[in-house]
Amino acid sequence: GPKFPQVVVLFGATGDLSRRKLLPGLYHLALAGFIPGYRIIGVSLDEHDADSFRAFTRKALDEFSGRPINEADWSAFAETLDYVPLSAGAEVLKAAVARAETALDGETRRLHYLSVPPAAALSVVRLLGEADLVERARIIMEKPFGTDLASAVSLNARLHEVFTEEQIFRIDHFLGKEAAQNILAFRFANGLFEPIWNRTFIDHVQIDVPETLGLGQRTGFYEATGAFKDMVVTHLFQILGFMAMEPPTSLESGPISEEKNKVFRSMLPIDPKEVVRGQYAGYRSEPGVDPLSETETFIALQCRIDNWRWAGVPFFLRTGKKLAEGQRIISIAFREPPKSMFPAGSGVGAQGPDHLTFDLADATKMSLSFYGKRPGPGMRLDKLSMQFSMKDTDFVGEVLEAYERLILDAMRGDHTLFNTAEGIERLWEVSQPLLDEPPPVRLYAPGSWGPKSIHQLVAPHAWRLPF
Numbered sequence: 001g002p003k004f005p006q007v008v009v010l011f012g013a014t015g016d017l018s019r020r021k022l023l024p025g026l027y028h029l030a031l032a033g034f035i036p037g038y039r040i041i042g043v044s045l046d047e048h049d050a051d052s053f054r055a056f057t058r059k060a061l062d063e064f065s066g067r068p069i070n071e072a073d074w075s076a077f078a079e080t081l082d083y084v085p086l087s088a089g090a091e092v093l094k095a096a097v098a099r100a101e102t103a104l105d106g107e108t109r110r111l112h113y114l115s116v117p118p119a120a121a122l123s124v125v126r127l128l129g130e131a132d133l134v135e136r137a138r139i140i141m142e143k144p145f146g147t148d149l150a151s152a153v154s155l156n157a158r159l160h161e162v163f164t165e166e167q168i169f170r171i172d173h174f175l176g177k178e179a180a181q182n183i184l185a186f187r188f189a190n191g192l193f194e195p196i197w198n199r200t201f202i203d204h205v206q207i208d209v210p211e212t213l214g215l216g217q218r219t220g221f222y223e224a225t226g227a228f229k230d231m232v233v234t235h236l237f238q239i240l241g242f243m244a245m246e247p248p249t250s251l252e253s254g255p256i257s258e259e260k261n262k263v264f265r266s267m268l269p270i271d272p273k274e275v276v277r278g279q280y281a282g283y284r285s286e287p288g289v290d291p292l293s294e295t296e297t298f299i300a301l302q303c304r305i306d307n308w309r310w311a312g313v314p315f316f317l318r319t320g321k322k323l324a325e326g327q328r329i330i331s332i333a334f335r336e337p338p339k340s341m342f343p344a345g346s347g348v349g350a351q352g353p354d355h356l357t358f359d360l361a362d363a364t365k366m367s368l369s370f371y372g373k374r375p376g377p378g379m380r381l382d383k384l385s386m387q388f389s390m391k392d393t394d395f396v397g398e399v400l401e402a403y404e405r406l407i408l409d410a411m412r413g414d415h416t417l418f419n420t421a422e423g424i425e426r427l428w429e430v431s432q433p434l435l436d437e438p439p440p441v442r443l444y445a446p447g448s449w450g451p452k453s454i455h456q457l458v459a460p461h462a463w464r465l466p467f
């Protein structure tokens with residue numbers, strides 16, 4: 001954990017992310033004893049005081065912490081909570097931080113967590129400058145970071161007027177998932193896989209993250225964001241970076257970012273003709289949604305990485321809300337063998353190519369599926385699989401939820417699992433043709449796999465899901 005006690009200033013403290021992940025995550029980190037001391041100051045547009053914010057937090061923990069709350073633990077945690085409405089301004093915020101620091105005594109650090117929409121990020125950064133809360137501070141910026149290339153460039157420039165790059169942590173919680181880091185272990189700790197990790201052996205890759213959930217109370221945020229900015233330019237592209245990068249010279253943040261950024265530089269601009277945007281039927285009549293909304297709740301697209309390793313290997317990405325299943329898989333389809341002696345009708349190839357699949361679920365799963373012989377006379381083939389599931393291991397140890405892991409890393413000043421300005425700007429640049437000319441949204445039925453045209457997008461390949 002971090003060496004020094006932390007004053008966490010949580011902007012967007014009453015928002016959805018804060019309720020679901022950040023407050024429960026901070027509670028868990030505090031309880032697990034990873035942080036030597038802490039105070040948390042909630043800030044948002046809502047008019048809370050410290051007591052009503054405590055009540056709000058308690059409710060969030062009851063609902064989302066995933067375990068029963070112990071009353072003694074809770075009162076210790078509750079005591080560390082304070083609240084400042086955003087409208088109170090710089091001086092009041094500064095005083096609240098000073099109070100928190102006095103309560104902690106000794107050397108302390110500040111962690112500003114900006115869980116606010118892109119349009120609000122800049123004014124919060126300015127506020128922090130005005131309140132003189134920059135020294136001894138680190139700042140976590142939530143995604144999406146900007147809304148296009150120009151806004152990301154300008155946000156980075158403004159941010160650098162107040163904070164140094166060392167202080168800035170651009171978060172992408174998918175990189176905090178155990179399973180995402182397992183991609184690195186899998187690829188670079190084994191002799192078996194890396195030699196075949198290229199265009200000679202791999203036919204195509206799918207990164208597929210369908211979700212069953214709808215938007216709940218998030219329509220206000222989502223209307224201005226949509227599936228591409230919410231999920232693709234952020235999480236899915238970052239995962240693509242881990243899948244496609246060259247071996248870094250070491251596991252430190254510099255070399256990892258460098259290799260990921262090289263992948264991003266090799267990506268061809270997205271061709272809007274290779275994108276399917278969808279919207280689930282009924283979205284337009286949800287509260288907070290424009291009845292003529294063109295916001296996509298679904299997106300599928302093809303990405304091309306134009307380098308020696310990946311030239312000609314399509315990466316298909318898909319994600320959306322209110323789909324048939326919740327999954328987070330990366331699936332690698334291998335090339336067909338050059339020649340087959342198995343007769344037609346034997347079943348060879350009938351269930352698609354052989355595959356390696358990563359499941360980014362909280363408990364990592366990986367499987368290798370391949371053709372093998374069915375028992376019995378003759379040669380009939382079937383798809384078999386070798387599987388690993390973290391759930392079935394007797395591995396014990398503290399498993400940190402993605403946000404918890406990343407908050408802890410930021411408190412320790414470790415940038416390894418965070419994004420650089422350069423990488424993010426490049427991803428917006430790659431995305432610009434789609435932002436400029438988005439294809440029209442196509443309706444899909446809630447509970448389906450998206451609009452029908454997703455099949456044409458990947459033809460002659462097929463979507464790996466549903467299994």
Ligand code: BG6
Nearest residue numbers: 173174211213230231235328402
């Ligand atoms: C968030 C998006 O970043 O990631 C949400 O804003 C999405 O729309 C969520 O549902 C998915 O994260 P996870 O960890 O549940 O797969």
